[in-house]
Each structure stands twice: as structure tokens, then as C-alpha cells.
Amino acid sequence: MNLRTLAFRYLSRQRLKTMLIVISISLGAALLSASQVFMASIEKSNELSIQSVYGDVDLYVGYQLSIHDELRKPLTEEDLKNLESLTEVRQIGTIHYPYLGYEEEYKMWDDIYVGFNEEPLAYESTMVDIGEQTIPAEREVIVSRAYASIHDVAIGDYIDLLFPPGEKEQVKIVGYSNEDREDLSSVLLFQAEWLQSVTRKGPTMAMLQLDSHESKQSVHDQIVQMNPLLNVDLLEETNDLRENVGGLLPILTSINIAVIIVSGLLYRSIMEVMIQERNQQLAVLRLVGASKRNLLFLAYNETLFMSIVSLFIGLVIGICTALMILSAPMTFADVMIVTTEIPWLSIGFYLLLYVASLFIFSVFPVYQASNVSPISTYQQSSSQLTLTRKRVRLFIVLLVCTLILSILSFVTTSVWLHVLSMFSIVMLFFVCITHTLRFALRVVHSIIKPLRHSSVWTLAPLQLLRHIQKTKAIAMLLSACIILTTLGFTTLENLKETSIDQLFSLNPADFRVTSYAYGNYALQNQGFSPELYDEITLQNDVSEPSNYFTTPFIGLTTNLPNATWATEDVDGTAQVLAQIKGTDLHPYLEVARQGKTTINELDPFDVVITERTADALGYEIGDQINLKSIESDEEAFDFSFTVASIVSNHPFLSNEQFEPFDSFLMTPKQMDDHFAITQHSELLLSSANRQAEQQIHETIESLQLENDVHVINRYAALEEFQEQYNERLYVLAFTIGIMIVLTMAGLFTSSMSTFQARLTELSILRSIGLFHKQLHRTLLLEGAFLTFISALMASVCSLWLSMHLTFSLQGSLSVLPVTELFIIIVLSPVLGILGFLLPTRWALRQNILKHLT
Amino acid sequence: MVLLDVNGVSKIYSPRFYALNNLSVSFEEGSFTAIMGSSGSGKSTLLHLLAGLDKPTSGTITLKGNEITNFNDNQLTRLRNEEFGFVFQQFHLLPVLTALENVIIPTSFTKHRPSSKEITARAQTLLERLHIGHLAHVLPKKLSGGQQQRVAIARAMINKPSIVVADEPTGSLDSFTSSIVMKEFKDLHQFLGYTMIIVTHDPTVAAFADRVVIMNDGKLVSNLPFSTSQSMDQKVKTIHHTQLQNGQMVE
Numbered sequence A: 001m002n003l004r005t006l007a008f009r010y011l012s013r014q015r016l017k018t019m020l021i022v023i024s025i026s027l028g029a030a031l032l033s034a035s036q037v038f039m040a041s042i043e044k045s046n047e048l049s050i051q052s053v054y055g056d057v058d059l060y061v062g063y064q065l066s067i068h069d070e071l072r073k074p075l076t077e078e079d080l081k082n083l084e085s086l087t088e089v090r091q092i093g094t095i096h097y098p099y100l101g102y103e104e105e106y107k108m109w110d111d112i113y114v115g116f117n118e119e120p121l122a123y124e125s126t127m128v129d130i131g132e133q134t135i136p137a138e139r140e141v142i143v144s145r146a147y148a149s150i151h152d153v154a155i156g157d158y159i160d161l162l163f164p165p166g167e168k169e170q171v172k173i174v175g176y177s178n179e180d181r182e183d184l185s186s187v188l189l190f191q192a193e194w195l196q197s198v199t200r201k202g203p204t205m206a207m208l209q210l211d212s213h214e215s216k217q218s219v220h221d222q223i224v225q226m227n228p229l230l231n232v233d234l235l236e237e238t239n240d241l242r243e244n245v246g247g248l249l250p251i252l253t254s255i256n257i258a259v260i261i262v263s264g265l266l267y268r269s270i271m272e273v274m275i276q277e278r279n280q281q282l283a284v285l286r287l288v289g290a291s292k293r294n295l296l297f298l299a300y301n302e303t304l305f306m307s308i309v310s311l312f313i314g315l316v317i318g319i320c321t322a323l324m325i326l327s328a329p330m331t332f333a334d335v336m337i338v339t340t341e342i343p344w345l346s347i348g349f350y351l352l353l354y355v356a357s358l359f360i361f362s363v364f365p366v367y368q369a370s371n372v373s374p375i376s377t378y379q380q381s382s383s384q385l386t387l388t389r390k391r392v393r394l395f396i397v398l399l400v401c402t403l404i405l406s407i408l409s410f411v412t413t414s415v416w417l418h419v420l421s422m423f424s425i426v427m428l429f430f431v432c433i434t435h436t437l438r439f440a441l442r443v444v445h446s447i448i449k450p451l452r453h454s455s456v457w458t459l460a461p462l463q464l465l466r467h468i469q470k471t472k473a474i475a476m477l478l479s480a481c482i483i484l485t486t487l488g489f490t491t492l493e494n495l496k497e498t499s500i501d502q503l504f505s506l507n508p509a510d511f512r513v514t515s516y517a518y519g520n521y522a523l524q525n526q527g528f529s530p531e532l533y534d535e536i537t538l539q540n541d542v543s544e545p546s547n548y549f550t551t552p553f554i555g556l557t558t559n560l561p562n563a564t565w566a567t568e569d570v571d572g573t574a575q576v577l578a579q580i581k582g583t584d585l586h587p588y589l590e591v592a593r594q595g596k597t598t599i600n601e602l603d604p605f606d607v608v609i610t611e612r613t614a615d616a617l618g619y620e621i622g623d624q625i626n627l628k629s630i631e632s633d634e635e636a637f638d639f640s641f642t643v644a645s646i647v648s649n650h651p652f653l654s655n656e657q658f659e660p661f662d663s664f665l666m667t668p669k670q671m672d673d674h675f676a677i678t679q680h681s682e683l684l685l686s687s688a689n690r691q692a693e694q695q696i697h698e699t700i701e702s703l704q705l706e707n708d709v710h711v712i713n714r715y716a717a718l719e720e721f722q723e724q725y726n727e728r729l730y731v732l733a734f735t736i737g738i739m740i741v742l743t744m745a746g747l748f749t750s751s752m753s754t755f756q757a758r759l760t761e762l763s764i765l766r767s768i769g770l771f772h773k774q775l776h777r778t779l780l781l782e783g784a785f786l787t788f789i790s791a792l793m794a795s796v797c798s799l800w801l802s803m804h805l806t807f808s809l810q811g812s813l814s815v816l817p818v819t820e821l822f823i824i825i826v827l828s829p830v831l832g833i834l835g836f837l838l839p840t841r842w843a844l845r846q847n848i849l850k851h852l853t
Numbered sequence B: 001m002v003l004l005d006v007n008g009v010s011k012i013y014s015p016r017f018y019a020l021n022n023l024s025v026s027f028e029e030g031s032f033t034a035i036m037g038s039s040g041s042g043k044s045t046l047l048h049l050l051a052g053l054d055k056p057t058s059g060t061i062t063l064k065g066n067e068i069t070n071f072n073d074n075q076l077t078r079l080r081n082e083e084f085g086f087v088f089q090q091f092h093l094l095p096v097l098t099a100l101e102n103v104i105i106p107t108s109f110t111k112h113r114p115s116s117k118e119i120t121a122r123a124q125t126l127l128e129r130l131h132i133g134h135l136a137h138v139l140p141k142k143l144s145g146g147q148q149q150r151v152a153i154a155r156a157m158i159n160k161p162s163i164v165v166a167d168e169p170t171g172s173l174d175s176f177t178s179s180i181v182m183k184e185f186k187d188l189h190q191f192l193g194y195t196m197i198i199v200t201h202d203p204t205v206a207a208f209a210d211r212v213v214i215m216n217d218g219k220l221v222s223n224l225p226f227s228t229s230q231s232m233d234q235k236v237k238t239i240h241h242t243q244l245q246n247g248q249m250v251e
Ligand SMILES: Nc1ncnc2c1ncn2[C@@H]1O[C@H](COP(=O)(O)OP(=O)(O)OP(=O)(O)O)[C@@H](O)[C@H]1O
Pocket: B013, B014, B019, B037, B038, B039, B040, B041, B042, B043, B044, B045, B046
């Protein structure tokens, strides 16, 4: 008989216990496997949908990728060789597009000639969609059905095609491209070599398929470094699609890490309880000659057995559940799930991490097990956890360090200090949990004692104190759950806050009324009647701050003091496209930073600018701004204005279109006088009433402007965001659910074994006349106290941590989950009672007599 | 030949409290000694020290000429495994192992382990000798107290130790079962030649020994060697008499 057999005996002859443990551990493994299957399936489905649109190609490279590229040079043999030699490039293919950029010159607007070589990547090109057919040979062409019907030709016909600047060539139609692809109607597909021989030298561009789309940027950088003249199309559109799914990854990863940590703690608590129970047996083993190493080996063998079995069960359950759920038609994160994928590698990685965490978390209890002294066979009580002076000193040092770090990080607002503080707080919490717990239990006991004389109430905290090791294990588990969820919640809330801030800075007012021709068509923008603003502001629900903006006058500034943002440089002067708008200047001038502060002071040729504009363009008070009209057909005319005031940046004045500077501002009267502009193009309206939109629409209809303007309600955008936010919240809620289950598993195993060890004691209590009901209540109360005190402690710690987290994310303290933590504290006893319910029932059903003798 | 020698040993738990006070005693190879004394006199403490479970505050203990008081944890572990067999008042069997497996367990930690077949045979023989061979594959919770104690005795013997120490081996047993268990001890001592040290309160148990040492307040107060010719009853009477002389309560 060897030690491995002994470990196995422990498992096989305590089947109920082993089963409970295996179930609790396999839960984590199942979750990890399932989440990997989910993620992989979503990614695969997304990748398939991307490939169906963009082909399985990652980059396009060439000197000339579009009409706008000046350099009309084909890729050389050497270029291609260099591209192919890049380590991350898996495959390369070429495209010949001879008339790219020559459309005007050769009158090749109608048809697009492209040439491909017979190579695998050719079929991935978005220009090739020919089903089972192959790339045509010399003097052959594949056309669209549209081309065939327009020119009244069919497969097998010989047609004459022009290949300027060369002669006509006769080619044979050998196939049609996919009928459904309207965008291919004008594409004629040739063999690349032959097409080169009758047009110009090629190929024009190369398609690159990489080992992984993640190396796109690095390959791009290498190519540009190799030859700066080469253009690279990164297919940015696909990045967005991938990012959409990629956004799930950090959430899922955090959940997985949380699961790993909590399961590790759960296992630790189970081991701790088990080793406590076996204290005497371990001592006997030591007595009959087991060395410390033998006991370590024994404990780790059990962990190994248990984790292997659990991993296997978890893996099977996880994968099956995930596949079952995914087999139903569903859409997740805007991706239709069309396929399932089992990513063995990443599942393996996570499970390995999981086992590692189980081993690491069980180091402490296992070490404790190996340290059992052989003499403790004789000693009944094994709780030697005394508050040594060394521990007190460690506690004080840690506490002081953490406090100093915490205060420092709040004072200096350094993100790194915040992170360090959070780490330190977690350390403090877990290192000192036993003593804090003991202290808290004593406090609770001394509070209850004078209040309730009933032994039932005072007994519970005392019992928890007696079994402080088990109490601690559960408290750690529950605390980890609460801390992790609080941090998750705080992060989410912070993200929400910043997102809403962004949303609101994009839409500074609650409602925005704009004319349809806004934006790119601003030049033709006729605006709408100023009457609308007057009418709307008469409504009670529209309040300050609200303002109007007239249709802008757009011109080129010709005397920029600071040329950083200059865009036009026709005749050697630095110029920038700018606009002047009329608005009610009153509220801005009142708080002007420099210059005139009332409308009455403004001269006819005065303009007002924002600080942002002053900084970006370099204008100061008193400077002239020369504006040249851009209307080319009319006679160009110039204006010259003086900067009269610089006002602070107001969200209403920020101009997304002209980043990083804003429009020049003047009064509506000035607008009328100089440019004959009286119409409005934008109204910014504030209203406390989210339903004010209805009234605004009514006013618009009454003025018959419904075809000229549209109303943007920022609350609608907010709702859309809220929906996304809720999706994440559900994921978080799901995690909380998992953690509750794990905590319950911990409560269950620990209370079960505590009660088992206390059967004699319970029987004595029964035999001296304690009622069944009373005993029942005492035991449940223990559970309630345990979870309540843990939740209380964890909440204090969580709040402290969230404060640091919020500050390091630059959020506001209003997101701190105070109410949520309060609810957790209030509800926590229920968790304890539920976890203790079945074991209590079991313990009280046992025969009194059997355990007394 | 002196197998185990205790020389001027003291054990101090708290300042000014001597659990053992400058005690000297030696044990011959193949002897059977009973240690008696009132509760708190230091019997268990002495037993712990001589088996290397604890270290004396001062004094030396030598086994086969080696001073075990200087041994480190690994050496002590080897010592417990190979040189000592332990029997307790509570039987301390591992609940998940059968009687036979419990007997075998100390061999798992032995350096040069015989084949498992040989070990199983040896364990089975021991169980048979103790008259519980038919219970070899039963879990401890289904055995009576006496049966469990006999399994524990077999476990103590499995590695053929030099010395078997037993702390109140009959303390949890009724007098009839006690005498059966003691007969087994005596048998093993006589036929296999084990050196035995037994702590007991019970003179009828002590009467199985060749010698009784009586302790009081951490000191040896008398040493009663018996001759082989003395009957059990005579021995019991002598023990009673000596106890009374030393002003100890008779239980
Ligand atoms: N670990 C310990 N710490 C402090 N004092 C101890 C310890 N172990 C024993 N003692 C004290 O040493 C004295 C001797 O104890 P010991 O257990 O050797 O007595 P004993 O003779 O075996 O008694 P009993 O017949 O009741 O078993 C007692 O007074 C006991 O209180």
C-alpha cells in the first residue's frame, strides 16, 4: 500500500464529500470551457461573415491602390519576393488592374478589366466570385450576366475588346460571375499575364493573407519601412467588425479570472476544512513515521485526483451545454451564430490555469497539514491560532502602509499609486482576515449579549469563534465574491459615466433642431425661418440654456497667425476653411475672458471667438481676420473683421466639424448686414421634460417646417446606449449568480463537515433539554452571522477599493455602489441560512444516542 | 543490555512548573515495563520524550547508544517509523482504511520497503495472532473497542520496532477486554521478544509487566522489579502496597 492508494481511499470511502467537492470544482471548469466555446463560436461566426464580404485577405499592397494614388508603378518581382518573405505573411496573390487611374485618359469608365493568376488567394478577392469555375486562360474572359445581356453575347462567343493604348483583341467568353453580385456588373476577369501583355506591366497590387489578422499593423509597419513608396490598405472596415466582437473578450476574460480566483478560494476553504477534520489522523500518520513531505504528497495527490476528475466532468458538461445553447438560432453582440467551434487550445490553457490556481490556493492549507505535529494526537483541540506578537506587528505595518499609500494616491492622483493601494488593501484584507473576523465576532457577541439573553443568540458567534478556521475560509470566499462583483460593477458604472459624458458633449443640449442640409451640404444650406426659435422658446418646457445659430457664412481665412491647421495653400498663404455664424452672444459675452463684454459695445466689423479658436489659430484681441469667399462662380469678395472678444469654450459653441477650432461668432444683425443671412440652421434647446420633443414637433408642424428640419433627441441616443449597458449588466449579474452558487457550495461543504464534527456536542445539547427548534435556530443563526459579518467586512473593503478604482478611472464618486453594498449586507444573512439549511436538517436528524456513547 | 536510557531529564512547560524533574530511568532490551502514577504525575510526558515526540528542557535520552535528543525532524520521523510502535487509549485508526490497511500504513513510510505481498502476509499473520484475522477487510467503525485496539497493536508491530510504547492502552476498554488485550501484549512480548513500555492506572494491567515504575510530581518514586515466579495476584498486591506507601490514591 502506498500513499497514492491512501489518497485514493480518502476519496473513494468518503464518496458524498468527494462528490460535493468534485461538483463544486467542476462548476468552475465547466464555466471556463463553456465561455471559451462561446467566444470562439462568436468569433468564428463573425470571421465567416467578414470573409464572406471581404474575402480571406488581410492586406492590399501596391504603389497604386486607388485612383488618387499618383505613383502609377507596378509591383516588381523583388517587391513581391520581399513581401512574401515577411514572417507573418502566410500567402500572397496578385491583382492586375491596368486602367486604375487611366479611366479618363483611355475612356475606360464603363468596364473594369482585372487580371488574376491561377493561385488560391485569387479566389479570395472580392472581385472574383465565379463559383466552381477557374481563372480564365489566355484570350479568355469571364463577364457578368449584366455585361452579356447589354452586349447580347453569351458563353462561347468571341468578342472584340479594346485594350488601349494597344489594339483590339479577340477574346472568348468562358463564364459568368455570380449573378447576385451587382457590384461586379462592370468587371471583366482575365488572366493576369496575358492582360499585362496587351495593356501595361503589372501587377498593380498584391493581396496578403497573414497568419493572424492581429499582425496587420506590424506587417504594415514593416512594409512601409521596407519601401515607403508602397501603399497598404489595412481593410480598416474589418477591424471595426472584429472590434465589436473583441469588446466581449475583456469582459469574458475578467469573468474567467473571477471564476478562477473564486473557485481557487472555494477549494482552499474545502481543503482547510478537510485538513482541520483530519488533524488527528494526520498526526497519527506523523506518529507512525510519515514525514512532512509524505503528508504534502498525500494532500497534493488528493488535489490532483480531484482536479483531474473535476476537469474532465467540467469539460464535458461545459462543452455540451455551450453547444446545446449555441445550436439554437441566436444573435449575440450583433453576430449571428452560424457555426460552433471548440477551441481546444484556449480551453486547455484556461483549464491549466485553473488547476494551477487550485494548487496555488491549496498551498497554505496543505502546508498546514504537513506541519501537524505528531504529538497533537493527544491534544483534542487543535486551534492554535493565537494572536502572536509577530502577527500584530505585521498587521499594524500593513495597515499603516496601506493608509499612507491610500492617502498619497488621493493627494497625488497618480494612477499607479491607486493600483498599488488597491493591491495593498487586498493584501491587508486577506492577511488579517482571521483577526478582523475574530474582532468583529467578539463585538457582535458583546452587542447581542445584553440585548438577548436567550442562549440561542449568544451561542452562534461563540461557535463561529470556536471554529474560526472554517469561519475564515468561508468569509474569504464570500468576501472575494463581493469584492470582485463590486469592482466589476464600479468599472461598468465608470464606463457608463464616461460614455454618457461623451454622448452629452456630442449633444450639448437635450434637443437639437437642425436643417436637413447640414454637414457636407452646408454650402447649399438655406436654413429655416428664425420664427421657429421664437415660437419654441415660448413653450414652457423649453428652458435656459437654449440658443440658435444662423446659417453660416463659409470662407477661407487668409491671414492665419498660426499655420498649424492650415489646409489650403493655393497662392502661398496659409489658409483654413472657417465659418461665421450669428447667435445670441449675450450669455457668452457676459463671461468673456478678454475684450468687450456686452453686445452694445460691438462694432459692425467685430467678431467674437472662443479660447479654443484663439489657441488653435493664433488670433488675439484686436487682430484682423481676413475672410475670402469660396463661391467660385460669383465674383470673389473679401471681408475683414476684428477680434473683439475671446469667450470661454462653451459646449454649445464647440464645433465637431471644424475641430479643433470653432466658428467665428457675431450678432444676427451683423450676419444680415454683411452676408444677408437671416435664416437659422441650428437650434440648441434645453428641457427638463424628456417628452418635450412632442411639443417641438407640433410647433414645427404649425410653421410647416417639417420637411426642412429634424429634431435630435439625446435621450434617444442615451436609451440606445442604455440597452448596450444593460447587456453587460446581465453578464455581470450572471457572474454574480455563479459566485453565489460557488459560495453556497462552500457554505454547504463547510457546515456539513463542521456539524459532522460536532454531532456529539449537538447530541449533548439535545440530551440536556434544548428543543429541536431551538437547536435548529442556533445552527441557522451561525450561518446568518457568518455571511453577515463577512459581507460587512467585504463591503468596507470593496468601498475602499472602488474609491481607488473610480479615481484611477477619473470617474466621479457618485458611481460608488453604496446602495448595492447596503442591499448585499442586508440580504447576506439569507445566503448563510440557505447554505446551512440542508446540513442543519441532516445534523438534527442524526440519532442522539449513537453519538453520546 | 540497556536499550533506552533516560538521564537527568527535565521538562518545563511554564516557568517554575516541572512536568518532569531531573528524572533518570533505563529500559533493558526485551523488558516489559509498566509506568504508573497519579494523574498529572508526568507519565505521558515521559513517554513522549522517550519516543522523540517532544524534546526535554534538559537531560539526555539515548537509544542504542544514539542520543536522540539531538535528532532533527527527519531523523525523528525515521526513528518513530522504524524503532517505535505506538498504541493509544483512543485507538486512532484511520476511518477510511480497513483493518488490514491500517496495519500496513506505517510501511508506506519505510525507506527499504519489502514487497507488498510480504507486508500483507506479515500483517495478516499479526492479525491472526491477535485473533482478528477474519476482520481484516472490515472498516474500523464496524469493530468493537477491543478489536480496534488489537488492530492498533498490530499496526504498532508491523515494522518490527525495537520498542512498543502504549499510553493507557486499556483506558477505553472494559476489564474483560482489557485482560484479553494485555494477554496479547504479553504474548507478543514473550514470543517475539519486543521491548514494551506501558503507561497505566490499573494495577491488574501493570501486573502483566516484569517491572513497575511509579512516578509522582515528575519524579520516579519507586522501581518494582518482579521475579518470574510471582503470580499475578501477588504482583497486584505488591503494587497496591507500594502505591499506599507513596501516599497515592488507589483507583
Ligand atoms: N503541552 C502542555 N503544556 C503545558 N502543560 C502540560 C502540557 N502537557 C502536560 N502538561 C502538564 O504536565 C503535567 C504532566 O502531564 P502528563 O500528561 O504527563 O500527566 P499524566 O501523568 O500522563 O496524567 P494522566 O494520568 O492524567 O494522563 C500535568 O500537570 C499537565 O498539566
